[in-house]
Amino acid sequence: DAMVIQNPRYQVTQFGKPVTLSCSQTLNHNVMYWYQQKSSQAPKLLFHYYDKDFNNEADTPDNFQSRRPNTSFCFLDIRSPGLGDAAMYLCATSRDFFKDTQYFGPGTRLTVL
Amino acid sequence: DAKTTQPNSMESNEEEPVHLPCNHSTISGTDYIHWYRQLPSQGPEYVIHGLTSNVNNRMASLAIAEDRKSSTLILHRATLRDAAVYYCILRVAGGTSYGKLTFGQGTILTVHP
Numbered sequence: 001d002a003m004v005i006q007n008p009r010y011q012v013t014q015f016g017k018p019v020t021l022s023c024s025q026t027l028n029h030n031v032m033y034w035y036q037q038k039s040s041q042a043p044k045l046l047f048h049y050y051d052k053d054f055n056n057e058a059d060t061p062d063n064f065q066s067r068r069p070n071t072s073f074c075f076l077d078i079r080s081p082g083l084g085d086a087a088m089y090l091c092a093t094s095r096d097f098f099k100d101t102q103y104f105g106p107g108t109r110l111t112v113l
Numbered sequence: 114d115a116k117t118t119q120p121n122s123m124e125s126n127e128e129e130p131v132h133l134p135c136n137h138s139t140i141s142g143t144d145y146i147h148w149y150r151q152l153p154s155q156g157p158e159y160v161i162h163g164l165t166s167n168v169n170n171r172m173a174s175l176a177i178a179e180d181r182k183s184s185t186l187i188l189h190r191a192t193l194r195d196a197a198v199y200y201c202i203l204r205v206a207g208g209t210s211y212g213k214l215t216f217g218q219g220t221i222l223t224v225h226p
């Protein structure tokens with residue numbers, strides 16, 4: 001059974017049109033992460049939530065926002081997508097932060113036209 | 114930040130052992146060595162981790178050098194399903210990268226039938 005679910009798996013949006021990606025988890029983990037993975041590159045952490053505490057990476061553009069309304073769900077909002085934001089977006093969870101295993105979802109592939 | 118160095122690619126034949134090396138010469142005494150892999154079109158998945166001693170689990174073994182400046186992920190009998198990008202990651206115990214998974218470029222493993 002899927003433990004980290006991402007919807008949709010494929011998302012197409014237009015340049016400048018806001019888009020929201022969603023992630024849900026059945027693990028009841030405290031920490032949820034969003035990563036961006038561009039073609040042929042390694043995943044790059046955008047931000048994470050420890051419970052309700054939001055932690056943004058220093059180099060994450062302001063165009064990217066996140067919401068976590070409850071333990072199970074986390075959303076990635078891209079306010080004005082540019083062509084350079086086309087990528088796979090990966091959600092992950094972990095029970096705690098430091099050395100616990102991270103469980104990844106299958107990702108959402110975002111295309112910007 | 115502590116960094117890892119891995120070969121860009123490696124090849125193996127099915128049912129043969131595979132040794133994937135990783136250098137981490139700047140590792141600190143409390144940094145954990147983690148390995149994740151990413152199968153095609155999927156999110157990364159945890160493989161194994163260790164601190165000082167060699168570790169075994171159902172997926173693989175991790176051999177850590179005595180000085181901890183290098184480690185080797187061992188797949189005892191490669192299958193076609195093991196074809197993936199393998200990431201060696203240091204989870205650091207302090208500083209701005211505390212607890213994070215910072216993915217490098219990884220090693221692309223090709224398994225031949």
